[in-house]
Amino acid sequence: MTTDVHSKQIEQFLTFELANEVYGVEILKVQEIRGWEAVRVIPNAPSFIKGVLNLRGSVIPIVDLRERFSLEHCEYTHKTVVIVLCVKHHRTDTFVMGIVADAVSDVLDIKRSEIKKAPNFGSQLDTRYMRGMHVYKQNMIMLLDVDKLLNPDEVDDMDAISDSVSADSEDFL
Amino acid sequence: MSIDMSQFHQVFFEECFEGLEAMESGLLSLDIGDIDSEVINTIFRAAHSIKGGSGTFGFTVVAEYTHIMETLLDEMRDGRRQVTKPAVDVLLGSVDCLREMLTSIQNEEDVNMSSVAKHQAALEIELNGKASGGDHAPAATHAAAPAPVAVHEEPEPEEEEIEEEQGWKIAFCPYLSLLKTGNDPVRLFRELSALGTLTSNVNIQDVPPFAELDPEECNISWELKLVTDATEAAVREIFSWVEEDCALELAPLAKPKKAKKPKAAPAPVVEAAPVPVVEAAPAPAAAKKAAPTESDPSKNAPKASSSIRVDTDKIDTLINMVGEVVITQSMLGLIGENFTMDKVGQLKRGLAQLERHTRDLQQSVMNIRMLPISFVFSRFPRLVHDISTKLNKKITLKLVGENTEVDKAVVELINDPLVHLIRNSLDHGIEMPAERLAAGKPEMGTIELKAYHRGGHIVIEIVDDGRGMDKSKLLAKAIEKGLVDESTIMSDKQILELIFMPGFSTAEQLTDISGRGVGMDVVRRNIQSLGGNIDIISELGKGSTIAIHLPLTLAILDGQSVAVGDETYIVPLVSIIESINITEKMLNKVAGKGETFKLRNEYLPIIRMREIFNVKSGAATKSNEGVIVVVEGQGALCGFLVDELLGQQQVVIKSLEANYRRVEGVSGATILGDGSVALILDVPGLVRLSVR
Numbered sequence: 001m002t003t004d005v006h007s008k009q010i011e012q013f014l015t016f017e018l019a020n021e022v023y024g025v026e027i028l029k030v031q032e033i034r035g036w037e038a039v040r041v042i043p044n045a046p047s048f049i050k051g052v053l054n055l056r057g058s059v060i061p062i063v064d065l066r067e068r069f070s071l072e073h074c075e076y077t078h079k080t081v082v083i084v085l086c087v088k089h090h091r092t093d094t095f096v097m098g099i100v101a102d103a104v105s106d107v108l109d110i111k112r113s114e115i116k117k118a119p120n121f122g123s124q125l126d127t128r129y130m131r132g133m134h135v136y137k138q139n140m141i142m143l144l145d146v147d148k149l150l151n152p153d154e155v156d157d158m159d160a161i162s163d164s165v166s167a168d169s170e171d172f173l
Numbered sequence: 174m175s176i177d178m179s180q181f182h183q184v185f186f187e188e189c190f191e192g193l194e195a196m197e198s199g200l201l202s203l204d205i206g207d208i209d210s211e212v213i214n215t216i217f218r219a220a221h222s223i224k225g226g227s228g229t230f231g232f233t234v235v236a237e238y239t240h241i242m243e244t245l246l247d248e249m250r251d252g253r254r255q256v257t258k259p260a261v262d263v264l265l266g267s268v269d270c271l272r273e274m275l276t277s278i279q280n281e282e283d284v285n286m287s288s289v290a291k292h293q294a295a296l297e298i299e300l301n302g303k304a305s306g307g308d309h310a311p312a313a314t315h316a317a318a319p320a321p322v323a324v325h326e327e328p329e330p331e332e333e334e335i336e337e338e339q340g341w342k343i344a345f346c347p348y349l350s351l352l353k354t355g356n357d358p359v360r361l362f363r364e365l366s367a368l369g370t371l372t373s374n375v376n377i378q379d380v381p382p383f384a385e386l387d388p389e390e391c392n393i394s395w396e397l398k399l400v401t402d403a404t405e406a407a408v409r410e411i412f413s414w415v416e417e418d419c420a421l422e423l424a425p426l427a428k429p430k431k432a433k434k435p436k437a438a439p440a441p442v443v444e445a446a447p448v449p450v451v452e453a454a455p456a457p458a459a460a461k462k463a464a465p466t467e468s469d470p471s472k473n474a475p476k477a478s479s480s481i482r483v484d485t486d487k488i489d490t491l492i493n494m495v496g497e498v499v500i501t502q503s504m505l506g507l508i509g510e511n512f513t514m515d516k517v518g519q520l521k522r523g524l525a526q527l528e529r530h531t532r533d534l535q536q537s538v539m540n541i542r543m544l545p546i547s548f549v550f551s552r553f554p555r556l557v558h559d560i561s562t563k564l565n566k567k568i569t570l571k572l573v574g575e576n577t578e579v580d581k582a583v584v585e586l587i588n589d590p591l592v593h594l595i596r597n598s599l600d601h602g603i604e605m606p607a608e609r610l611a612a613g614k615p616e617m618g619t620i621e622l623k624a625y626h627r628g629g630h631i632v633i634e635i636v637d638d639g640r641g642m643d644k645s646k647l648l649a650k651a652i653e654k655g656l657v658d659e660s661t662i663m664s665d666k667q668i669l670e671l672i673f674m675p676g677f678s679t680a681e682q683l684t685d686i687s688g689r690g691v692g693m694d695v696v697r698r699n700i701q702s703l704g705g706n707i708d709i710i711s712e713l714g715k716g717s718t719i720a721i722h723l724p725l726t727l728a729i730l731d732g733q734s735v736a737v738g739d740e741t742y743i744v745p746l747v748s749i750i751e752s753i754n755i756t757e758k759m760l761n762k763v764a765g766k767g768e769t770f771k772l773r774n775e776y777l778p779i780i781r782m783r784e785i786f787n788v789k790s791g792a793a794t795k796s797n798e799g800v801i802v803v804v805e806g807q808g809a810l811c812g813f814l815v816d817e818l819l820g821q822q823q824v825v826i827k828s829l830e831a832n833y834r835r836v837e838g839v840s841g842a843t844i845l846g847d848g849s850v851a852l853i854l855d856v857p858g859l860v861r862l863s864v865r
Contacts, residue, residue, distance in 0.1 A: 040740070040851065041788070042829075042836055043785070043786030043787060043788070043836065043838060043852070044837065052833065053850065054844045054848055054849065054850050057844065059827045059842040059844075059850055061833040095832045095833070
């Protein structure tokens, strides 16, 4: 019974495009969506941290997901958006961060049961920050786990995510 | 239909602590032999209101205890009893005890009944000349030196473990930040083991997986067993420098006979002691043992005073200012509604007015955060009284400028460094009375604690007329420890600054008050982290002056904006010595790499901002084109090479860590007039970064 109710529960996801792929984030994590504007570069930060931005008086970091996922870089246009997300840190508090996306597409209602576990890509791809996959009109949507993806403690590890080899996962499994 | 009393608790506690402070300062100002009855009255009134309040709120322990104090004070007030020094000392001890009790109640912890019983016994002896019945028998019989009666406790059924071990059970749970404040548990343990036999039990359940481990965080807690005859105070003394950064529970080594005594006071202590260790471990295994209400480790932290008492005048000013701003805003709104070009003059006037009001408003809001420094200073008469008694020295403390106002954050953070510096002055600075007389000085030593404003800074000075520092001895010690090279020629100032080196102590023998060589470096680090600096002047035989310069507020700083490529950085104005245009002939290279420049016969290293921060935008500055900003960081001068100077402005400090993390060489961020973000440079951090 309970599992049935649980799997029927609907969650809303905001989907956005990144290099012609569709990604989704939980809408409850989204604080606002704004156009791209110039940021202040943080010295010696990893390349995917574009810089910091003034969001009504607080200073928030902006992460370029293309660089984060090692996708080809593209010029920022008037369609480029910054999705401001509220990230929950593992135990203590919340952080506000922005991610750069090519465009925002839609808000989807997705049943829990329709979220499929991300397949294991082995050492080539780290799926730690994926919540799962969802198929919508024959398109694959990758649902991201924002809390894991944008953990500020992991900023240093993020660089290494792509080459985090199996040794790493053995340690934790 | 009862009223929820807990909503008034906070007010009650605040009033109690105020009352305790009044009692303490009253007691300290009592001049034995010439008693001012008004002072006794003040102390009595404070005790009376604490008693009344605690009775109302059902804190019977406090009420009963205060009642005894009150009886004693009442007799003094009526002149039925002589005010003697021991009596005053007992009362001071009771003030401490009450404060401890109230803090425990405020944090919803069990009151440490053994120390209460100890103080109560001392009070009763003072009152009756003997202790009352055995139901308040002190737990730590050996520690309650002034209570000879306690030994004649009603005989207990003998049990085998009795009196085989004297000592303390210490639950020591450092907060995560312990190591960041420069403290090292190992040093503490070394100190502890000097007191007796130390066995420790380490709790590592909190340690995260290796990948998440932050070496700067302390995730370990300890359960220590110290077999010693040292007093609780002596044990606590060792932890005094870290007490802000840890949860510390001290209990006498439990005796079965005491634990079993049903009505006996120490029972809760025995239970309370091991609990924090369990609590601090959120690991599921331990969770089932932990008290359900307190499994959150953060609850163990002392409740920080999140409230602030503000003068009503300040609030009134603020309300007035807000009124003005609202009026100006509606005026501007009116102009904007149907704007024509001929209203430009009006608009400009309105904007100018708005600007003025905003600035005033900002000032009044900042004012609310300002507290008089007496919040910190008021604790020191007691400290000086206690320590000078302990050391058999005669010392008076003079406070000057107690009403100087500083930011609340500064008030909170300056306390520890000041305590340390005053202890140093008491212990090493002021000589023994005989020595002073021999040196032709008055027997009574003086320590002066001054606070005053200078420029945008507050200066706190600790002046003593003690023996001063022996520079040749300092230098010899530094050479012996290998901190400086024998051939180095050092100025007097540089020699004095040696005391800020980690691990430097010239005290021939360690005392429990100071001289462990931990500290001065921590003091300096603390003060630098507040954006201030510390200076020292000392003359052998005449005394020393330590001056601390601190920014008035931590929220706003004066900055110089500089451009590097397309980036704008803010250099705190306090650390800038001067800025110069560089010319080719001033530049030198050391071994083809390290760049230096000559500034009035001194060679200073150059830090190229463009390189250290990896700025890619804009054309690279040739070394003969930029501007060198000469700054002082880590006690040394160096030059930052930037493209150009932009302007000076006050900036509001925003935290980068709130949403990101610490960035090396950057102390924070701010928002410029055009809404863009600029980073504020951390000068000492940059100097460190460049050395690497």
